[in-house]
Amino acid sequence: xxxxxxxxTGPSTAKGRYTGAYMxxxxxxxxxLADATVEALFTGGEVPRFNTLMRWVTTSGQELPAGLPVAAxxxxxxxxxxxxWVDWGMMxxxxxxxxxxDVHISTALSFASMPACYVVPHVAKLLSATHxxxxxxxxxAETGQFTVYLMQPDAFxxxxxxxxxxxxxxxxxxxxxxxxxxxxxxxEPVAICQEDMLGGLxxxxxxxxxxxxxxxxxxxxxxxxxxxxAWKVVGAVLGCDPEEIPPDLEAARxxxxxxxxxxxxxxxxxxxxxxxxxxxxxxxxxxxxxxxxVPALIRFLIGDTAADWLQVPxxxxxxxxxxxxxxxxxxxxxxxxxxxxxxxxxxxxRLVTHLELSSLTRGRVMHYxxxxxxxxxxxxxxxxxxxxxPPPADHP
Amino acid sequence: xxxxxxxxxxxxxxxxxxGAADVVLGGxxxxxxxxxxxxxxxxxxxxxxxxxxxxxxPSPLAHMEVLARRxxxxxxxxxxxxxxxQLVRDDG
Numbered sequence: 001x002x003x004x005x006x007x008x009t010g011p012s013t014a015k016g017r018y019t020g021a022y023m024x025x026x027x028x029x030x031x032x033l034a035d036a037t038v039e040a041l042f043t044g045g046e047v048p049r050f051n052t053l054m055r056w057v058t059t060s061g062q063e064l065p066a067g068l069p070v071a072a073x074x075x076x077x078x079x080x081x082x083x084x085w086v087d088w089g090m091m092x093x094x095x096x097x098x099x100x101x102d103v104h105i106s107t108a109l110s111f112a113s114m115p116a117c118y119v120v121p122h123v124a125k126l127l128s129a130t131h132x133x134x135x136x137x138x139x140x141a142e143t144g145q146f147t148v149y150l151m152q153p154d155a156f157x158x159x160x161x162x163x164x165x166x167x168x169x170x171x172x173x174x175x176x177x178x179x180x181x182x183x184x185x186x187x188e189p190v191a192i193c194q195e196d197m198l199g200g201l202x203x204x205x206x207x208x209x210x211x212x213x214x215x216x217x218x219x220x221x222x223x224x225x226x227x228x229x230a231w232k233v234v235g236a237v238l239g240c241d242p243e244e245i246p247p248d249l250e251a252a253r254x255x256x257x258x259x260x261x262x263x264x265x266x267x268x269x270x271x272x273x274x275x276x277x278x279x280x281x282x283x284x285x286x287x288x289x290x291x292x293x294v295p296a297l298i299r300f301l302i303g304d305t306a307a308d309w310l311q312v313p314x315x316x317x318x319x320x321x322x323x324x325x326x327x328x329x330x331x332x333x334x335x336x337x338x339x340x341x342x343x344x345x346x347x348x349x350r351l352v353t354h355l356e357l358s359s360l361t362r363g364r365v366m367h368y369x370x371x372x373x374x375x376x377x378x379x380x381x382x383x384x385x386x387x388x389x390p391p392p393a394d395h396p
Numbered sequence: 397x398x399x400x401x402x403x404x405x406x407x408x409x410x411x412x413x414x415g416a417a418d419v420v421l422g423g424x425x426x427x428x429x430x431x432x433x434x435x436x437x438x439x440x441x442x443x444x445x446x447x448x449x450x451x452x453x454p455s456p457l458a459h460m461e462v463l464a465r466r467x468x469x470x471x472x473x474x475x476x477x478x479x480x481x482q483l484v485r486d487d488g
Contacts, residue, residue, distance in 0.1 A: 116460065210459045260463050265471075303461020305468060 017251060018258045026195035027188060031239035033075065034174035040071035042178065054168065061158030079167050082156045083236050087229070091156075094230035097223040098150060101212065108211035109204065110281070111294070112301040116203040118274050119306045120260070121267035123200075126191060128269040129180075150230060166237045173197075173239065195259065197240050202256035205231035206249060211301050228252060266309035274298075274310040296321040 041047050046069040053065040057076075064076060098105060118124045149155055149162040156162060173192045180186035205228050212219055228249050236242045246252040281294040292315030299307040299314070300321045 112460075119460075119464075207460075214458055257463060260460070261467055264464060264467055301458060301460075303458035303464060305464035306460050309464070 018255050020262070023195055023258060023262060026198065026244065027193045028190055029194040029241070030177050030190045030192070031170060031174055031194075031197075033078065034170045034239055035177060037071050037075040038171055038174040038178055041069055044069060044071070046072070057164050058161060059158075060156070060160045060163045062164075075171070076167060079170070079237075080163065082163065082233065083242065085242075086156075086233055090226055090229045091233065093222065093226035095150070095153065095155075097227050098230075100223075101217060101219075104212050104215055104217045105208060107215070107297070108208040108301070110277075111297045112211035113203045113208060114277055115274060115298050115302050115306070115310060115312075116207055116260070117200070118270040118277075118310055119265070119302070120196075120199065120263045121265055121270060122188075122263065123196060124267050124269035124273055126176075126180075126186075127273060129185065150234065163237065166234070170237075170239045194241055194244060197238070198235070198244060198246070198255060199259040199263075201231055201235040201240060201245065202252060202259060204234075206252040206256050209249075214301060224249060264306065264309075270309065271311045274312060278312070292317040293321065 041050055049067070050069055050072050053068050054072075056062075056065055060080070064073060068076070117127070149160070149165060152160060152162070154160045177191050180191040181189075209219065209224050209227065225248070232242075232245050232247075235245050246255045278294050278298070282288075282291040292313070295307075295312045296315055296317035298310075298312050299318055302310075
């Protein structure tokens, strides 16, 4: 699947840090700790018990339920605290950045990061294969929802929801990895390998910053660094090898470009997932008049070539959306008018963020249960969530 | 005395009101005198709009677009002679 390690001309090849051979080596690595835990749970037939008990574990510092399988208890204890190297001052700066830019970040996550996942054909295939019957955008949406958990001041403290969610997601990834390997359904030795996990991390970090820049949002270098730092922590918590996570934004640029250029391209799964993403938002936006704004925004953020690969429809809004950054500029100067203006626009921001992210997850509470088996990879039915009145009854 | 004070206050209000009216009228007269023709207004608005758009204009291409074009060009290009891959990371 990966592009051969030759003749690559990425924008950052001058640095040459992430060679094709290096990237290839990351494709063979999974997540040792989580993989071993999942293996033990399945071998011992303890998955149903684990899933039932884990529905109660939602916040940090909570006592683990009695009767938890030993492997699970060991894993949960080993990953109960954030990495020791975390710079909390930097995390606080990141939180401020999240809060200041919540609308823009959730817009970027929805309309730039998600399509970026879909433009990597094997990621789109994996999402389709593992969630054929479920809600396919959900998996990535859950990762996006992490930003919401991260925005909470107590994200990493006792009572915070972030770490338990991350612990469960890590096991979920390991389970998918195991199922695909056992059922021989993945063309590579390791599904959700380190390269893909780091690639995903790039989509949620530096590629979100790219999108903010394109939206005309003013970002300070300190803010950008802090945002990236927070995602490095998230990456480590989610099972990326801390040694391999690009250390700074410059390295992230290089890794991100290299990763995308090795893999990006059209795929039927990518088209399908994109269609679903657009449909989902069109259902959220009231009426139909503004519906084309979603594809237009995606097209604006990822560019025409990738948008054509994903068959993002063209619309009359394509030109109009280009005015967005100017509009944002006006909004920002409005915010500078005084505290009441900033407060009003903050309220509006909170509302939009809530709408965007909760529509991604359809307002569900997520339990991240370990699936005992994967659903067969047949066609994905598009859920129709709109109620239509029953036809008039025939009266004699 | 009381009446005198009263009329003083009355005068003050009157003068203030007249002053304010004069300022407003004077301002309007000045404004009307300086008001440009419709064509000028259009030109002015256009120039301002252009400046505002340029000030907030996005970079001409999305970053992803740059990458996607390179990938497309690479796919379209005739296969090159393979270069030996670098095996070691430069940063150790």
